[in-house]
Amino acid sequence: MVEFRLPMLPQPGELVWSVNINGTEVKLNIESNAILLDVLRDQAGSLGTKRGCDMGTCGCCSVLVDGEPRLSCLTLAADMNGREITTVEGLANGHQLLSQNNNPTNEEIKTAIEGNLCRCTGFQQIVDSIRAASDIIRENNDIEDSTSAKSDPHPGFMEGN
Amino acid sequence: MVKDKEIQGYRQQPGKLPFSKPGSGGKNSFSKPINLENIPVSQNGIKDQPWGPHRHDSLISGQVIGKSTALVDSAWKVTGQAQYGDDVRLPNELIGRIVRSPHHYAKILSIDCSKALDLPGVVAIATGNDAKNKFGVLPVTKDEHAMAVEKVRHAGDLIACIAAENENIAREAERLIQIEYEILESIHDIKEGLEDSEYPIHDRGQYHIGNSNIQKRVFQEFGNISSLEKNTVVSHQSNWTFAGVNHGFTEPHAVVANWSPDGRLTLYTPQQVPHYVHRSLADVLEIPMHQINVHRTFVGGGFGGKSDPFPHEMCAAILARKSGRPVRITFDREEVFWVNRGRHPSKIEMNLHADSIGRICGIETDALIDGGSFASFGHVTTYYNGVLHTAPYEIGAFHYTGARVWTNKPASGAMRGHGAVNSRCAVEVGLDDLAEKLEVDPITLRLANLLPPHSATITGFRVTSIGMRECLERVKEESGWSDKFRKMPLGKGIGIGCGFFISGSGLPIHWDPNKFPHATVHLKIDMDGGVTIHTGAAEIGQGSDTVVSQSVAEVLGLPLDMIRIRSRESDTSPVDLGSYSSRVTFMNANAAISAAMKIRDELIKAASDITGASEEVLVIGDRRIFDKNNPAIGVSYLEALHKSQEERGALISSGAYRTPPMGKTHKGAAAGLAPAYSFSAYVAEVSVDVETGKTIVDKVWAAHDCGKALNPLAVNGQIIGSCHMGLGQVLSEEMRYGRTGHLMNPDFLDYKIPSIHEMPEVIPIIIESNDPEGPFGAKEAGEGPLLPILPAVCNAVYDAIGVRTEDLPITSEKVFKLVEKKCREQGVSSPLDLKPPRLEFSDLQDTLEKRADLHSTRDIERRLDSSREEYYNGAIFGFDPTKSPEEVDENWSVRVIPNDDYLHSPRLAGSAWKHIERRKMGD
Known part of the structure; x- marks a missing residue:
């Protein structure tokens, strides 16, 4: 890619950034003043990490850094060198809360997600779904594989129908 | 006269295996018996109907309607795979940036972009002069431009836009654009808007109300107001002040515009009403609507705030046209508030x-x-x-x-x-x-x-x-x-x-409902049995894709996993008014039902042809069509489908909804x-x-x-x-x-x-x-x-x-x-x-x-x-x-027009009627 640089402004330095994103070692050249959110979206291809408010109020940009939730819009990417980052795309194995406490109370759930603004649900359903997820984890229930076969359009008839 | 030789179908040779049934296979290989608890009493089921029967009762197959159903697009969202506006990344994209007014109200005297254009990495800049045609939501009040023409009307109003290789360059270019303003006296108090003004914020020509800033006034009186005093024993009087509020949707506005090599524009945008943008783009860019494909991305919340056609959407298209490359514009949260469209103070x-x-x-x-x-x-x-x-x-x-x-x-x-x-x-x-x-x-x-x-x-x-x-x-x-x-x-x-x-x-704001329906839904079913729904109903997170899919699944007796919905692109979607005024479930689900009923009739006819049972006794259950008196007589959905495809391949149907004639x-x-x-x-x-x-x-x-x-x-x-x-x-x-x-x-x-x-x-x-x-x-x-x-x-x-x-x-x-x-x-x-x-x-x-x-x-x-007899308010x-x-x-x-008596002592908003419309001046 052609480099376009602004001649009149002091330039940030570059550094080699080496992190683990969702279990994969990633090495990128980033600008020393880059924000983690921008690096994740624009360079690492994690478009699931969203920009919502730019100031740490909405929680859209949350990622886990070494297992702890963190707002990527308020995080300097350079500081994350060598860390393990989990984005929404890598969350299949469970949320930070549930990994530490698989039977949280409603209050614990509320505290865990208090940094997120949600404009659709009114939060109640998020609490319900975390509760449902904790049930699945505790009871060791299987979740259907999304790639398993869908319905047969040519079903047979069973007596008793 | 020589008759065309009739084309013979394939004749199967004796002893050979029959063709396999393409599309068969999958889970749940037996049809579920009908559960009478899902069937209303009007259809001999046991589901209570305390509010009486309904015209759609006979279409209930017990599949999905009335059952709590996860939204059909939820898996994309919870795994972070849903592409919202800013997630559309096209190769070779440019970053667009809007230059906004720092003043509340000002004439633009000049704009000098030369220094900005000289900056390496700046590819295109556009101003109001590049697109002078007005647009707006309602045909009668088109009062917006892509970028300000002559004057800016609020802090944050658009003046110019820049396409550059990256955001830093775009921001630097913004600094280099020199704009001269003549600042005008701005109006902020709502009451001042009722008064005559030297420079009204808009000029509506002969329809302008005096020299005021009154955009619209309404007077309505029903009944006998003068008898009120006589009958009243208690009254309530209050004077409310409501602050303006913003939708606060989570996803800030974002748009990507791309002109393909064949000269067509695709606009990727998280819109509630893609059709309005479609029309407005055609107006602003001076190209026909068929040259534009509006691609609705996933929408990260709208609540009404993404239903206007927006100037930044025009800007992206203009910049992409000028630069010959895709242009992506994303707002920060502050810009969302500058665009607003929230609830009125x-x-x-x-x-x-x-x-x-x-x-x-x-x-x-x-x-x-x-x-x-x-x-x-x-x-x-x-x-x-x-x-x-x-x-x-x-x-x-x-x-x-x-x-x-x-x-x-x-x-x-x-x-x-x-x-x-x-x-x-x-x-x-x-x-x-x-x-x-x-x-x-x-x-x-x-x-x-x-x-x-x-x-x-x-x-x-x-x-x-x-x-x-x-x-x-x-x-x-x-x-x-x-x-x-x-x-x-x-x-x-x-x-x-x-x-x-x-x-x-x-x-429907843009057309006569007698000449074009409110909503149209197309269905297509081919050999595999999966149903493709085409609708322009805009899924904005409210579940419109799900409710339209559910309606089709119910009528055809299919599980939801056999339905796929294509609601994103205007190229493939029927014209639709999108998601506002809470219309989608009522109008699009009705249109979907009507489209599905046509397919249903075909399937029942085919099943009748195969089984010999009359169409009247055939009903649709779980992926199967059978005689309601003897369920053993029946065929699978796929068999009936293939039978009805014999003469013409894919089944296609179209259903529409329009409101009945109503009102005074x-x-x-x-x-x-x-x-x-x-x-x-x-x-x-x-x-x-x-x-x-x-x-x-x-x-x-x-x-x-x-x-x-x-x-x-x-x-x-x-x-x-x-x-x-x-x-x-x-x-x-x-x-x-x-x-x-x-x-x-x-x-x-x-x-x-x-x-x-x-x-x-x-x-x-x-x-x-x-x-x-x-x-x-x-x-x-x-x-x-x-x-x-x-x-x-x-x-x-x-x-x-x-x-x-x-x-x-x-x-x-x-x-x-x-x-x-x-x-x-x-x-x-x-x-x-x-x-x-x-x-x-x-x-x-x-x-x-x-x-x-x-x-x-x-x-x-x-x-x-x-x-029942009529019942008018007043009884x-x-x-x-x-x-x-x-x-x-x-x-x-x-x-609907005040008389002189009223105008002697009007209420606050009522005082708007003291002004005379310009076309009536001099009467």
């Missing part, structure tokens, strides 16, 4: 009158609303502030004056509960006050004044199904109302509020007309700290009549989410403007959306009134549920501490000041010594209860009786219910 005067037997003999409303700098949906909003509170109550007379003015603020527009929320709050608080003055229970007062099913409102809206009574009864019972109302200790209170909202707008003919009669209306009643319980004024909402019982919950999970979600959004407006949300007119809180730190800790427990209660024209009986559930929460909380605050607020949001400071005043009135020094309000019912309570009981019987009879006052009152009483007027 409003001043509303509410006057309610009741007579000696507790009838609502008059409503007089005056609403002045602040439109900011552009029209947006403003004509409609101005009407909605009045006409949407003419139900669910029977009213003796209705008088409404409304005006929408331009000010130099970011434009107001449509937001969830469009135009109805603020005045509904004022009405419902007013009813609480009337009940207090009549010494009756406010719920009983409401129950004794409801319109019956299949009636007409005072303004002529046709009400079909109505579950208002059931909503009120349920929340009363479940909240333990009778033990709590006016009985709780100081600081604890309970309050009621109701709502009424349109289920789809009767008039006076000017503005179409505003508020809908094929059905939703109703809701909420009870809120609050705690108010009298020493600090802080209000906490503890619990909400929320009953909503959505006709039929096609997907109860989604309906409950809409109810709880509406409570959250409405709570924001009543407790904390406010677009605050400083003394110089500057917006002080365009960010989520200072614009206070309730967090999880402010959110009460909400008990959603679904009432199913089985609308005769709704799909399977359904009506809207997306906007109406927001309305009642505001007045329910206000009324609960009164119950708790005895103060009535007329100023939203009710922040601690405001409540504290009211408490101080109350202390002075009661002569107590500590707010802890305040006496909470108490109420001894008068004799009227008994009268009202009896009337409510009678009406309850009347309503049940009416909803079950298909040969409760002694008019013949079967005739419109203006036909029988010469004093009963319908007026």
